[in-house]
Amino acid sequence: AQSVTQLGSHVSVSEGALVLLRCNYSSSVPPYLFWYVQYPNQGLQLLLKYTTGATLVKGINGFEAEFKKSETSFHLTKPSAHMSDAAEYFCAVSRGNQGGSEKLVFGKGTKLTVNP
Amino acid sequence: DAGVIQSPRHEVTEMGQEVTLRCKPISGHNSLFWYRQTMMRGLELLIYFNNNVPIDDSGMPEDRFSAKMPNASFSTLKIQPSEPRDSAVYFCASSRFEKLFFGSGTQLSVL
Numbered sequence: 001a002q003s004v005t006q007l008g009s010h011v012s013v014s015e016g017a018l019v020l021l022r023c024n025y026s027s028s029v030p031p032y033l034f035w036y037v038q039y040p041n042q043g044l045q046l047l048l049k050y051t052t053g054a055t056l057v058k059g060i061n062g063f064e065a066e067f068k069k070s071e072t073s074f075h076l077t078k079p080s081a082h083m084s085d086a087a088e089y090f091c092a093v094s095r096g097n098q099g100g101s102e103k104l105v106f107g108k109g110t111k112l113t114v115n116p
Numbered sequence: 117d118a119g120v121i122q123s124p125r126h127e128v129t130e131m132g133q134e135v136t137l138r139c140k141p142i143s144g145h146n147s148l149f150w151y152r153q154t155m156m157r158g159l160e161l162l163i164y165f166n167n168n169v170p171i172d173d174s175g176m177p178e179d180r181f182s183a184k185m186p187n188a189s190f191s192t193l194k195i196q197p198s199e200p201r202d203s204a205v206y207f208c209a210s211s212r213f214e215k216l217f218f219g220s221g222t223q224l225s226v227l
């Protein structure tokens with residue numbers, strides 16, 4: 001079975017500060033990993049995904065995440081927070097090329113607040 | 117493309133009533149997913165279809181829930197009878213090449 005743990009249900013940063021949202025996963029097979037963002041009253045949008053290859057993945061809006069197999073982590077970062085980054089962020093895992101890759105398991109989400 | 121379209125955006129009903137949620141996936145996407153989001157349980161996969169065929173409904177909470185996909189451009193999620201604990205935001209998503217596209221959701225309140 002696969003699972004995702006997001007450390008911290010709420011994270012607050014100042015505008016211009018580093019954003020770090022933590023995600024650890026559990027998977028018995030090589031995983032595919034995803035970060036999604038949800039703005040108020042909207043559905044989730046894909047920020048970035050890791051499948052194979054380069055472990056540092058760049059996404060939209062200046063976000064990036066690094067796959068660390070030894071730490072079973074896929075933390076999301078952005079060097080400088082912007083007010084428009086305030087949203088809820090979800091980490092997700094799927095079974096990758098073992099089949100059923102579209103069946104994602106989501107973490108509980110981390111709500112990011114950006115203070116002026 | 118208009119994206120994944122869900123209706124209604126909001127639904128308020130009384131306990132015991134039948135509720136039908138609707139979804140139009142993005143044209144050309146061959147997989148469709150129904151998710152439920154609550155504060156307590158987060159985002160849960162209820163059921164997903166591939167090429168209109170239900171593949172995995174293990175997330176459907178009980179027999180009161182049913183989902184259909186009669187063709188590639190339409191799906192429904194039905195709850196009958198509805199209960200207050202069904203109150204949640206229900207999302208439909210369609211996918212192609214492992215990238216999910218979500219609709220804006222249906223906020224369901226069962227009184």
